[in-house]
Amino acid sequence: MNIRKIDLVKDRQTLLDFHCTINYTSAVPVVRRAYTSEQFREMWMTSRGPDEFISALATSLKDHRTIAEFWENGDTVAAYVWVILHDWPGDPDAEINDILIVPEFQRRGIATQMIKHVEDLAHERGATVLRSGTGIENMASRELHAKLGFQTCHMDFEKEI
Numbered sequence: 001m002n003i004r005k006i007d008l009v010k011d012r013q014t015l016l017d018f019h020c021t022i023n024y025t026s027a028v029p030v031v032r033r034a035y036t037s038e039q040f041r042e043m044w045m046t047s048r049g050p051d052e053f054i055s056a057l058a059t060s061l062k063d064h065r066t067i068a069e070f071w072e073n074g075d076t077v078a079a080y081v082w083v084i085l086h087d088w089p090g091d092p093d094a095e096i097n098d099i100l101i102v103p104e105f106q107r108r109g110i111a112t113q114m115i116k117h118v119e120d121l122a123h124e125r126g127a128t129v130l131r132s133g134t135g136i137e138n139m140a141s142r143e144l145h146a147k148l149g150f151q152t153c154h155m156d157f158e159k160e161i
Contacts, residue, residue: 001110002072003117006080008058011070018080018100019053020044026135030160060084060097065125067094067118071110078105083118085127094122096132111144 006015024032024040031040044050060066060082067083082098096118101111119130132150134141 001078001113003069004072006057006068006070006082008054008061012054014070014077015057015080016045016050016053019098020049022098022100023049025138026133026141028135028158029137030158032135032137057082067121071114073105076102078102079110079114081114081118083122085122085125091129092126093129093131094118094125094127096130099132106140112148115144115148 008015020041021037023044024035024037027040035043057068061068063085065085067081069081070077071079071081079101080098081096081100083094083096085094086092096115099111099114101114115130115132122130130150131153132145133154134145
């Protein structure tokens with residue numbers, strides 16, 4: 001597996017596709033019941049979402065501590081990760097904003113390797129905590145986080161009305 005930094009220009013469409021997939025996979029249950037992944041993608045891609053995402057990613061890349069990588073198998077992107085470091089007083093942390101393993105590369109240990117890699121880089125860059133989130137229905141992600149020692153530290157509540 002080759003690891004390379006993302007290129008906002010060259011990788012723009014892949015980044016948008018991956019981020020949209022991550023958003024849908026982690027969406028609240030009401031959204032996932034209301035829309036197929038294709039419907040969600042069409043709505044998101046025609047909204048302000050893509051520009052807002054690329055702008056946020058570009059801004060974070062100005063910080064040399066940001067981790068934004070593609071993991072490639074030959075010429076094929078197998079995985080993607082984007083991590084931002086924060087300087088909270090007494091609690092400098094790294095936050096995994098996006099992580100995605102392309103379906104044909106899942107269940108090969110890549111996510112475990114990637115998170116351990118990110119943890120090492122974040123620690124080297126001053127973080128004392130690694131944070132990550134996922135959707136309530138994303139059982140594979142929840143199980144991976146638990147396996148890697150993550151603990152639940154925050155909960156959101158939602159009620160359909």
